[in-house]
Amino acid sequence: MVDYLRPPAAVQGKAAKDIVTDMAYSRELKLFAYSSADKKAYIRKFSKQGNEMLLVAELSGHKSEVTTIAWNKFTMAWVTASADYSVAVWASHGESCLTTFRLNGWISALSIDRQNGCILIGAENVFWVFHPYTFQHVRRCKGHGERITSILHIPELDQYVTTSWDKSVRMWHSYTGVVEKPEEEEEGADSESAFRFTGP
Numbered sequence: 001m002v003d004y005l006r007p008p009a010a011v012q013g014k015a016a017k018d019i020v021t022d023m024a025y026s027r028e029l030k031l032f033a034y035s036s037a038d039k040k041a042y043i044r045k046f047s048k049q050g051n052e053m054l055l056v057a058e059l060s061g062h063k064s065e066v067t068t069i070a071w072n073k074f075t076m077a078w079v080t081a082s083a084d085y086s087v088a089v090w091a092s093h094g095e096s097c098l099t100t101f102r103l104n105g106w107i108s109a110l111s112i113d114r115q116n117g118c119i120l121i122g123a124e125n126v127f128w129v130f131h132p133y134t135f136q137h138v139r140r141c142k143g144h145g146e147r148i149t150s151i152l153h154i155p156e157l158d159q160y161v162t163t164s165w166d167k168s169v170r171m172w173h174s175y176t177g178v179v180e181k182p183e184e185e186e187e188g189a190d191s192e193s194a195f196r197f198t199g200p
Contacts, residue, residue, distance in 0.1 A: 017036070021036060023035075024069045036066060041066050059078070062080065062086055065083040074116065086102050108123075108149060112132075113160075115174070125146055126141070127148060128140055129175050132179060133180070138175055144162065
């Protein structure tokens with residue numbers, strides 16, 4: 001072990017108030033983020049010294065456990081997903097929630113397409129692919145009999161791979177449609193007011 005979060009970087013040496021469920025890292029910004037069962041996600045400056053991992057932002061608005069988090073280098077944004085069926089997209093330093101949308105089931109898996117930035121989501125037993133800029137779903141895949149647990153993109157093979165509680169591993173053709181950034185819109189215009197960040 002190199003180090004761990006401790007005061008003043010975290011309250012009483014804890015990174016969150018409940019179970020830490022997932023983590024992600026932005027190589028571009030050198031920021032480390034993690035999600036928690038306390039209904040929040042946290043962004044910190046990354047350091048090998050725990051007490052130097054200063055809090056950049058707390059992301060709140062999900063009404064249940066934040067199950068997973070991912071960094072999208074294509075859009076320079078964080079993506080969080082929750083057991084309350086919601087997905088939120090956050091600005092790079094957590095300063096605003098850019099948009100939110102909901103699915104029809106517990107979201108247990110989240111990943112990012114390594115070639116185009118599409119958002120890959122497992123909600124219950126359905127695998128979804130969302131456009132990284134418009135957030136419209138471009139693919140909906142059924143096949144698993146139970147909850148999806150993990151998603152992997154293998155760009156060299158143009159394949160997505162999913163695993164599930166149903167004891168199966170399934171492969172899907174990756175999305176190769178056109179992914180273009182639309183004209184700039186005012187940030188936060190479509191975000192729900194309940195989703196907000198808290199600075200350090």
